[in-house]
Amino acid sequence: MLDSLLSYSDSPLWLVLVVIVSTFMLEDLAIIGAGMLAASGKLAPEVAFAATCTGMFIGDTALYLFGRLAHVWPWLANKFRHDLIQRQVKPLQQAPWHQLALIRCMPGLRTFGYIACGLARVPGSTFTVANVVSIVIWAAMIFTVAFVLGKQYAETLHEWLWFVLPLALLVFILGQRRLRARMEAA
Template structure:
């Protein structure tokens, strides 16, 4: 069991505000950092009754769309501003430009499914001059499909095991974060070594 001091800390952190707008903002901003964990976290908030499931899902999708669009726009901006172009000379970005020019829909679906490629991939979309409408439609479709699957599973598990998960949450979150970060690094290393 976790020390009793952690349970009240979790409750007080989540009760900073009773206004759902605060939790929506937290969910949106968290997607900019660790998208998949943000989806799972939003589902857990919904499963615990702190947010309406629909609101949590929409906030997650909005955050993902805002973050992806910002990366795309930075890539487009690099076509105009040379100082920004120099920032995006990373091999992971440059390797994705040609495939995105040839088959943007297919590549965008792959980028969504490969968490280690998202940041580089959406910047590469802008550099590859993927049309804005194509990017938006493909991105929204992939966001809804990816988030619905992950959110649905996390929400179902959270609803089934809410009481047990609440007790172990302070241990599970840091462990999940470390596993996620290590996994991302290994994935990037594997991709870099195979190229």
């Protein structure tokens, strides 16, 4: 059983699926991981980048649609009365492009921000275009850095990867919690 599961790990299709799904959890780490997969030759750079952008788009659109759905489903609307979401609704109604760019650059705001887009009734076309532009720019920056550094330090990173990866994940999660706590306190 374990052998059959491990045999999938080298399949490009499996890796694409892993990249897409991982963007739903920790988007920036998924971009870095995709860049490293491309640098190591396990995925073509274009495929890894496209998988990252696809996963980000699916996740962001789902959050936006949950916000829109809250207008017709009272139970969901009640769940979205969080102050962090409500504070973003008015700025999104006034300047959606600007706010969407800020949401993309602020990792702690993404989940709340895209739900707030739906609650603010940002038009679907505006959301989609602004989201795609911000995804491509943001992912390209992070992916390029990860890809270049991955190519340059591949052998060194390979030796330390299993030690550094859990540490990086822990630091990232703690940083996200701290950022979210600061935002909620403000």
